[in-house]
Amino acid sequence: xxxxxxxxxxxxxxxxxxxxxxxxxxxxxxxxxxxxxxxxxxxxxxxxxxxxxxxxxxxxxxxxxxxxxxxxxxxxxxxxxxxxxxxxxxxxxxxxxxxxxxxxxxxxxxxxxxxxxxxxxxxxxxxxxxxxxxxxxxxxxxxxxxxxxxxxxxxxxxxxxxxxxxxxxxxxxxxxxxxxxxxxxxxxxxxxxxxxxxxxxxxxxxxxxxxxxxxxxxxxxxxx
Numbered sequence: 587x588x589x590x591x592x593x594x595x596x597x598x599x600x601x602x603x604x605x606x607x608x609x610x611x612x613x614x615x616x617x618x619x620x621x622x623x624x625x626x627x628x629x630x631x632x633x634x635x636x637x638x639x640x641x642x643x644x645x646x647x648x649x650x651x652x653x654x655x656x657x658x659x660x661x662x663x664x665x666x667x668x669x670x671x672x673x674x675x676x677x678x679x680x681x682x683x684x685x686x687x688x689x690x691x692x693x694x695x696x697x698x699x700x701x702x703x704x705x706x707x708x709x710x711x712x713x714x715x716x717x718x719x720x721x722x723x724x725x726x727x728x729x730x731x732x733x734x735x736x737x738x739x740x741x742x743x744x745x746x747x748x749x750x751x752x753x754x755x756x757x758x759x760x761x762x763x764x765x766x767x768x769x770x771x772x773x774x775x776x777x778x779x780x781x782x783x784x785x786x787x788x789x790x791x792x793x794x795x796x797x798x799x800x801x802x803x804x805x806x807x808x809x810x
Contacts, residue, residue, distance in 0.1 A: 589673075590616045593662040595640065597624025606633050619665050638665045659735065660690070715740070720748045 597620035616635030667678040697708035724733035737748040
């Protein structure tokens with residue numbers, strides 16, 4: 587391992603500071619995104635790593651941030667995306683990040699508290715989830731983290747526990763089989779095994795086996 591990425595809205599976890607020190611001793615580069623005034627900042631600076639202060643709103647400087655608070659995810663994820671784009675591990679150009687920010691601003695305007703309920707997706711979802719136990723169903727690799735994030739936000743912000751489920755093993759196998767080309771599909775398994783074919787054997791004779799007849803020579807012997 588050559589690079590260690592740490593992202594946290596707190597920065598006071600003792601395990602993260604110890605992890606940064608151990609990574610430095612083993613020759614690993616440490617990059618951390620956390621609040622500016624945090625013990626993790628001192629640990630990363632002592633290990634000659636790169637520390638990126640987490641961007642916070644003006645009203646969030648003196649208040650502890652929850653892990654699912656609005657804006658925390660993007661405040662931690664955006665610097666990491668910019669860093670990974672510079673290192674070439676993935677493609678996240680500034681233009682794409684700006685488009686994502688504009689899209690989030692549009693969604694925030696649609697879901698604002700001043701928007702009426704019948705045209706506000708957030709208020710409509712809140713009214714549908716009231717007095718219910720929601721189940722977040724995810725399918726696919728990219729949908730799993732989004733489902734966990736949504737379930738954590740419901741539990742931490744709204745106080746609503748949410749169950750998270752993934753398709754069963756048999757359902758995922760059926761989905762993979764359905765996505766294969768027709769020529770690569772295997773035959774379905776039989777519920778009952780095929781009956782074995784038994785070939786008729788000739789009956790065995792009782793008693794000792796009969797000796798084969800011996801041939802007798804009928805030639806005449808020639809005398810000298």
